[in-house]
Amino acid sequence: MDVIGSINMKVLQTFLAVAEKGSFRAAAETLNRSHSAVCAQIMQIEGQLGVVLFERTTRSVKLTVEGHHLRDSARKAFYEINLGLRRIREQSDARRGQLALACSSHMASIHLPPVLTEFVRTYPGIAVTVRELTSQDLYEALRQKEVDFAVGPQTDDPAFDCTTIMVEPLQALVPHHFLISPRDSITLAELSRFPMLVQIQATAVRRLVEGAMQEQGLEVPTRYQFIQSETVIAMAEAGLGVAVQPASRLAKASLKATAVLNLTEPCITRSMALITLRKQSLSPAAQNFADKIIQDVRKTTRFNCDAEI
Structure with missing residues (x-):
């Protein structure tokens, strides 16, 4: 006889509720079922298994040895089922x-x-x-x-x-006609002597540059302000002034009229x-x-x- 196939999940849930509560009446309240329905389901599973699962007295309901075995096994089974269903739902949610x-x-x-x-x-x-x-x-x-x-x-x-995610330096973008000779780096003080192209204060790059200039006692430029870094780079390429931009941004830019210099004293990272x-x-x-x-x-x-x- 296929014992497992003859026992449905609802009956096992009822058994676990009685085992946990130690009371048919309390289990009925938890499951929102009638007391007689709970009693009938327990009698059904005992009949299917051919064993007594609870010792019943007028004052208490206690698990038998067989009842303890079934409770432990049912707990593990329901845990694995719930875990599997949760994983399936999470995978489904992750794909839509x-x-x-x-x-x-x-x-x-x-x-x-x-x-x-x-x-x-x-x-x-x-x-x-x-x-x-x-x-x-x-x-x-x-x-x-x-x-x-x-x-x-x-x-x-x-x-x-x-x-x-990443930490990168800010670099200086300087039109070639501002440089007397080729070089690899420039200090912030040197850079500030040229017309500076900056982004608006709502941008992080502007706040970093502004903070570094204030620490160096340098005047913060306000003449040329832009929102997008692409515009700043384009204006520097046109020769309007110098700029400070993230290294990865400048590495992707198509530059002909400007030189990318390492910014020193101080080195600013983002x-x-x-x-x-x-x-x-x-x-x-x-x-x-x-x-x-x-x-x-x-x-x-x-x-x-x-x-x-």
């Missing part, structure tokens, strides 16, 4: 749905394209929205829960959790991170994408977290 992220224009244009392309190829059922924002707007989008996570300049704000609200749990789809961004960018950039710059 939608997610939104905020991203700095630098990361969106330089590092995100190959990562996003492979991700949507692997998970075609997931709709991804990417919002390119300045760092201040990026942080605000996270606070307002308009996006699942962000990829941008690392912050010390206690409202966020940050996982560093950390880019995956950012979430403090203690936030991401959906399976968002977590998969976040993990892939961290892994792939760290693997492909030479400005990794452990590199000496």
Whole structure:
């Protein structure tokens, strides 16, 4: 006789409820069933197994030796079933749905394209929205829960959790006609003597440059201000002035009229991170994408977290 096949899950659930509560009446209340229905199901499983599972008295219900064995086995079985069902649901959730992220224009244009392309190829059922924002707007989008996570300049704000993806130096972009002779580096003080092209204060690069200049006692330029780094680079190429930009951005730019110089005294670095609200749990789809961004960018950039710059 196939004993397992003759016992259904609901009867086992009823048995476990009685075993846990030590009472038919309490189990009936927990299961939202009648007392007589619970008693009938226990008698059914005892009849199918051919053993007594409970010692019944007027005051208590106790498990027999056989009842203890069945309780332990049923607990393990239900745990494994629930675990398997949860994993199936999580895998299903990870392959469909939608997610939104905020991203700095630098990361969106330089590092995100190959990562996003492979991700949507692997998970075609997931709709991804990417919002390119300045760092201040990026942080605000996270606070307002308009996006699942962000990829941008690392912050010390206690409202966020940050996982560093890359650390890179900022470099100087100088038109050739500003240089008397070829060189590899330039100090911030030397750079400040030329017309400087800067981004607006809502950008992390502007705040880094401004902070470094103030520490050096240098005047912060305000004459030429732009939003996008692409515009800054184009203006430098046109000979309007000098600029400070992330090394990975300048490495991707097509430059003819400008020289890329290492910035010294001081050397300024920028950390880019995956950012979430403090203690936030991401959906399976968002977590998969976040993990892939961290892994792939760290693997492909030479400005990794452990590199000496």
